[in-house]
Amino acid sequence: MTTAENVALIFRQFGNPLDVLACENHPLAPPTPSTLLRVQMQFAPVNASDLIPITGAYRHRVTPPRVAGYEGVGTVIAAPAAWQHLLGKRVLPLRGPGTWQRFIDIDPVLAVPVPDDIDSPLAARAYINPLAALLMLQHWSPAGKDILLTAGGSTCAQLLAQWAHKRGARRVTVIYRAPQHAHTLQRLGIHAVQQDSQDEIRQLAAGTDLVFDAVGGTLGQLIWQTLPAEAHFVAYGVLTGQPVRVNASMPALHWFHVRHYLDALTPQAWQQLFVEIWSLLRVSECGEVTVFPLEQWQNAIAFYYQSGRERKPLLQIQL
Numbered sequence: 001m002t003t004a005e006n007v008a009l010i011f012r013q014f015g016n017p018l019d020v021l022a023c024e025n026h027p028l029a030p031p032t033p034s035t036l037l038r039v040q041m042q043f044a045p046v047n048a049s050d051l052i053p054i055t056g057a058y059r060h061r062v063t064p065p066r067v068a069g070y071e072g073v074g075t076v077i078a079a080p081a082a083w084q085h086l087l088g089k090r091v092l093p094l095r096g097p098g099t100w101q102r103f104i105d106i107d108p109v110l111a112v113p114v115p116d117d118i119d120s121p122l123a124a125r126a127y128i129n130p131l132a133a134l135l136m137l138q139h140w141s142p143a144g145k146d147i148l149l150t151a152g153g154s155t156c157a158q159l160l161a162q163w164a165h166k167r168g169a170r171r172v173t174v175i176y177r178a179p180q181h182a183h184t185l186q187r188l189g190i191h192a193v194q195q196d197s198q199d200e201i202r203q204l205a206a207g208t209d210l211v212f213d214a215v216g217g218t219l220g221q222l223i224w225q226t227l228p229a230e231a232h233f234v235a236y237g238v239l240t241g242q243p244v245r246v247n248a249s250m251p252a253l254h255w256f257h258v259r260h261y262l263d264a265l266t267p268q269a270w271q272q273l274f275v276e277i278w279s280l281l282r283v284s285e286c287g288e289v290t291v292f293p294l295e296q297w298q299n300a301i302a303f304y305y306q307s308g309r310e311r312k313p314l315l316q317i318q319l
Contacts (some may be wrong), residue, residue, distance in 0.1 A: 004027065004028055005025055005026070005027060005028055006025070006026050006027070006028040006101055006102050006103050007023060007024070007025050007026075007101065007102045007294065008023070008024055008026065008067045008098070008100060008101030008102070009021050009022070009023055009024075009067065009068050009069070009098075009100040009101065009294075009297055010022055010024050010065055010066065010067055010068070010098075011054050011064050011065065011066060011068060012064050012065040013064055014054065014055060014056030014059060014064065015054070015055065015056070016055070017051050017054045017055070017068075017301055018298055018301055018302065020054060021054065021068060021297065021301075023294070023295070023297060028103055031077075031078035031105065032105065034080055034081075035080060036080070036105040036106060036107065036108070037076050037078065037079050037080070037083060037086065037091070037093070037105065037106050037107075037108045037111050038076070038077050038078035038079075038103060038104070038105050039074040039075065039076055039077070039091060039093040039103065039104045039105075039106060039111070040074050040075050040077050040102065040103055040318055041072055041073075041074035041093070041099060041101065041102055041103065041104060041317035041318055042072070042073050042074050042075065042090070042120050042124070042316070042317060042318050043072055043073055043120055043121055043123075043124035043291075043314050043315065043316055043317060044069050044071065044072030044073075044099045044100055044124055044314070044315045044317055045071065045072070045124055045125050045128075045289070045312055045313065045314050045315070046300050046301060046303075046304045046312070046313040046314070046315065047070070047071070047128050047129070048237070048239070049070055049128050050068055050069050050070055050100075051301065051304070054068060066098060067097055067098025067099075067100060067101050068098050068100045069098045069099035069100030069101075069315075070094075070098070070099060070127070070128060071092065071094065071099055071124065071125070071126070071127035071128050072092070072093065072099035072100075072124045072315075072317065073090055073091070073092055073093075073114060073120050073123040073124040073126075074090065074091065074093055074104065074317070074318070075088065075089065075090055075091075076088065076089055076090075076091055076111070077103075079108065080108060082108075083108045086108070086111065086113065089113060089114075090113070090114040090120065090123065091111040091112055091113055091114060092111065092112040092114065092123065092124075092126060092127060092274075093106045093111055094106075094110055094111070094112060094127055095107075095110045095262065096110065099317075100294075100297070100315060100317070101317070102294075102317055102318060109267040110267070110270065112126075112127075112270075112271065112274045114126075115278055117282070118278060118281065118282070121289050121291070121314055122281060122286055124314060125155070125286065125289075125312065125314075126274070126277055126278070126281060128156075128258070129154075129155040129156040129159055130159060130277045130280070130281060131258055131273065131277065132156055132236060132256070132258050133156055133159040133160045133163055134163070134273065134276060134277060134280070135256075135258060135261055135273075136160065136212060136234060136236060136256055137160065137163055137164060137167055139256075140210055140212075140232060140234055140254070141167065142164035142167050142168065142169035142172075142210060143167055143168035143169065144168060144169075144170055145169055145170055145209035145210045146169075146170055146171045146173075146207055146208050146209050146210070147160075147161075147164050147169045147171065147172045147173070147208070147209070147210050147211075147212070148173050148175070148204055148205060148208040148210070148211045148212075148223065149161055149172070149173070149174045149175065149211070149212050149213075150174075150175045150195075150211075150212070150213045150214055150215040150219060150220065150223070151175075151176075151177075151213075151214035151215050151237065151239060152174040152175055152176030152177070152181050152182075152185055152190075152192055153176055153177060153178055153180070153181035153184070153308070153309075153310075154214060155286065155287055155312065156214065156236070156237075157174055157212070157214065158174075158184070158185070158188065158190075158285065158287065159280075159284060159286070160212050161174050161185075161188070161190045162188065162190075162284050162285065163280060163284070166280075171191070172190060172191065173190075173191045173192070173193060173204055174190050174191070174192050174193070175192075175193050175194075175195050175201060175219065176192050176193070176194060176195065177194075177195050177308075178307060178308030179308070180308045180309075180310050181308070181310070182194070184287075184310060187285075188285050195219055198222065201219075201222060201223065201226075202222070202226045205222070205223045205226035205227050206226050206227070206228065207228075208223075208227055208228070208231055209228075209230075209231055209232070210231065210232050210234070211223055211224075211227065211231065211232070211233045211234060212234050212236060213233065213234065213235050213236070213237070213244070214235075214236055214237030214238075214239055215237070215238070215239050215240055216235065216237075216238040216239070216240050216241075216242050216243050216244050217238075217239075217240030217241075217242040218240075218242075219240075220235065220240075220242075220243075220244040221244055221245065224244050224246065224251065224253065227251040228251065229250040229251055230250070230251070231251040231252075232251065232252050232254060233251055233252065233253045233254065234254045234256050235253060235254065235255050235256065236255075236256040236257070287310075287311065287312055288310070288311045288312070289311055289312045289313070289314040290303060290311045290312070290313055290314065291314050291315075291316050292313055292314065292315055292316065293315075293316050294315055294316060294317050297315060300313040300314075300315055301313070
């Protein structure tokens with residue numbers, strides 16, 4: 001392949017990602033260095049946030065045809081005059097076109113420079129889960145509180161647990177599903193409870209101040225119904241497809257989505273968030289990855305759907 005051609009994973013209709021995604025080749029337009037950065041992608045992870053929109057769950061704001069993928073890392077190969085210092089540097093090409101493609105043109109003020117000491121497989125995962133965890137902890141302080149988390153096998157829950165401790169939480173408990181996740185949480189020194197232990201979960205919830213839930217469904221409902229009236233329940237995902245149903249104003253239920261916070265951020269505030277994220281990631285356990293070449297994208301997605309997996313699938317976009 002030459003730089004005159006781009007390769008992208010595109011969906012042209014909604015459906016199962018394995019059925020509707022296609023790897024397509026397209027001519028690559030000449031770069032427009034007067035306005036945009038051109039980034040040659042290196043790695044992009046596979047997250048729930050990448051796959052769920054393909055199913056049509058967010059069709060009110062996602063319209064095909066569209067390149068899939070929301071995060072990743074790449075190298076700047078063309079830049080406006082004011083941004084020449086980024087040529088040859090790694091950046092996160094965020095909040096622009098989909099990242100599951102070989103080349104991306106993006107607004108330079110939104111490109112996040114990657115520090116030299118952060119390796120590319122970690123940098124590729126520095127947006128979706130770390131930013132969500134950081135923003136939630138900024139808006140709902142864990143200091144001095146008993147915290148309860150669901151989806152213990154997820155990267156976001158594990159970062160929330162580690163960072164809540166750093167921000168002064170009194171106690172952090174994570175609810176997990178698969179036995180493999182228990183081993184990971186124990187290695188991190190995080191108190192963990194299996195999600196079928198309903199009596200223990202009720203006891204924990206009855207003394208919890210703050211919940212971060214990515215599951216919903218029966219588990220989320222059980223927790224919300226057992227919380228003290230003054231507690232706060234933050235729902236940031238619905239992995240079961242069944243949102244928590246509330247019939248009272250207390251305990252308080254909050255819906256969190258990263259996108260609701262982005263438009264209010266100045267470019268300076270946006271970049272400052274990543275200064276903090278880099279410092280946190282340097283001292284955090286962020287999990288391991290399994291790398292798949294872009295041409296093996298079906299295997300990467302199938303791997304993501306495997307029950308109890310301990311590693312994050314990572315697409316290697318550019319060989």
